Amino acid sequence: MSVTIRDVARQAGVSISTVSRVLNDTCPVREDKRRSVIEASRLLGYRPNPAARSLLGKKVGGLGVLLPYVSGEFFTELLHGLDVAAQESKFFLVISTSHGVVDEFKAAIQAMHKRVDGMIVMAPELAADDMASIAKSGTPVSFVNTYVDGLDADVFNFDNYGGAFAVTQHLTALGHRRIAIIKGPSGAGDARERLRGYRAAMAEAGVSDTRRLEFDGDYTQAAGFAAAELIVQTAPRPTAIVAANDYCAAGAISALNDAGLAIPDEVAVTGFDDVPSSQYTLPPLTTVRVPIREFGYQVFRRLVARLEGQVEEDEFRQQVLPVELVVRGSTVGAVSQRGSFR
Amino acid sequence: MSVTIRDVARQAGVSISTVSRVLNDTCPVREDKRRSVIEASRLLGYRPNPAARSLLGKKVGGLGVLLPYVSGEFFTELLHGLDVAAQESKFFLVISTSHGVVDEFKAAIQAMHKRVDGMIVMAPELAADDMASIAKSGTPVSFVNTYVDGLDADVFNFDNYGGAFAVTQHLTALGHRRIAIIKGPSGAGDARERLRGYRAAMAEAGVSDTRRLEFDGDYTQAAGFAAAELIVQTAPRPTAIVAANDYCAAGAISALNDAGLAIPDEVAVTGFDDVPSSQYTLPPLTTVRVPIREFGYQVFRRLVARLEGQVEEDEFRQQVLPVELVVRGSTVGAVSQRGSFR
């Protein structure tokens, strides 16, 4: 086995409590003993066993992160923000993915038990009561991108509604009226919010019935491609497409290119998220910028504040982070301007 | 506190040993007791405390991953591969980053102690003896992208030498002779290997002295930009640039565009890694494809095999994974072909 506190005590010629006191700096210890403990500890290469500490009810120093995936630019950016915050706070990150499968998700939650002091959870597919029970499990949790009310947890969302409203309004302001939407997965709260924003902006422009303009999708490029193929066959053909996210928009752009339709002159396209690669589509994508990394950072900081007792146990916050419209060539030819909508 | 094995025992009217036996399926237990234990356990929502288990010398079920960063397409892809493998093997991932700072790295290693059963480490900046001491720490370790001999650990590398050789040879075959290279960080083993490959291919083409053609860089886009600015001022001007990685190549492309030089007609450019965005540079980048995700997966599997005792304790493997030349528009105009070089 590895070296324990007892080995250090023996080596230093003191009791184990003295070693503990020196290493944790919890009570004053005579200088010579203190020194010999420190030396013995270094000599032996002693590392306290975190399991033993944890057993005594101490914090373990880890934060769990539960995401659908780790790949894709969205999650990458989120992880980056979390990582920066973790480094600052001396927490380590335990990461699990659910791949949208509820069972994998629950298994991951189980696995986190007692291994982390808190959790950051993004689980669009999870039912409200499952979330509630996680929130009550004893481990503090922050939910991300979650539209469930009354959780005993902090909840952080982007302004999905506002962003979708803004990008749709941008199109109506350009004169578009037949604006199709490629929706996100029907179960996901963020996708619903984006749909709501689209409908509201359409209604404001006088289009109150959008049923014929709504097409199914699931945030993937493939779905965007397939939906756009349907859209271009619709008569009268929509003059613009609001895609639920950037990947989906990228798929739509491919389909429009295949169909020989000019973007934005014959069909304009918009996305959502502003992942880095959206600057490089042809034409570059008009979209809604989401400050993902900053978002991750803030979520983390708030959770750490709670763990450190700086937040009342029963004080929960529901926070909506602003987003920003980014106008590029996929809606207005040969122009690249950016505007904030609030 | 949370519910312990004792609570379950009381609820089920048996001893804690019986509970343990039932839950771990370690010895036969009378059917009715077994059932009441299972029910009690579910009723109370019992979760074994992993800290207590770990204290008894059991595996903790986690794998540590230590990387310079989590952002950037390279690390993202690597994480993805690791994540897939982790999910399969029911391991959780503990992730830490060093940001290239040796002290952060060492702190992270400390933090992993006894919290994980094994570690996957990528630390280009770490000294050989530090690696050796990590390898001997008791926790099995796999090193990634590491050029240090004689480690008591598995070591996985890409064929950095071969890839650089191939991409340089591709240029010499096109007739180029004044081929500049923008190097990676001088301390990094992979960068050294890439430089070696470049020099070998140049020598093969009859250019044995490349000193005037070598420019400093550090894998960043900014460095690529700066280096290319120097390169275009060189007389006689190089006709091609081998960049140490794709980001660096992207910076060089920007600089060449700013200088009004046509790619590839006046200056050809190559990268290394084939990160996804390299398909979208203008022109698309000729580069070396590295199967990063697959790589992560394999590294993980091998480590798990070791943890499960399927590998002899003192059997270490040094593995080099093949790479592939991808030819795009940045070296040959209006063509997009892909070839394997081995």
Next chain:
DNA sequence: CTGTTAGCGCCTTCAT
């Protein structure tokens, strides 16, 4: 100031 002791939750002999 310092050593001794009692657990934290669990698994594992050792008896029964």
Next chain:
DNA sequence: ATGAAGGCGCTAACAG
């Protein structure tokens, strides 16, 4: 087949 008891490494009372 099952219960009692010891101990993993550590911290925090409790005595000196």
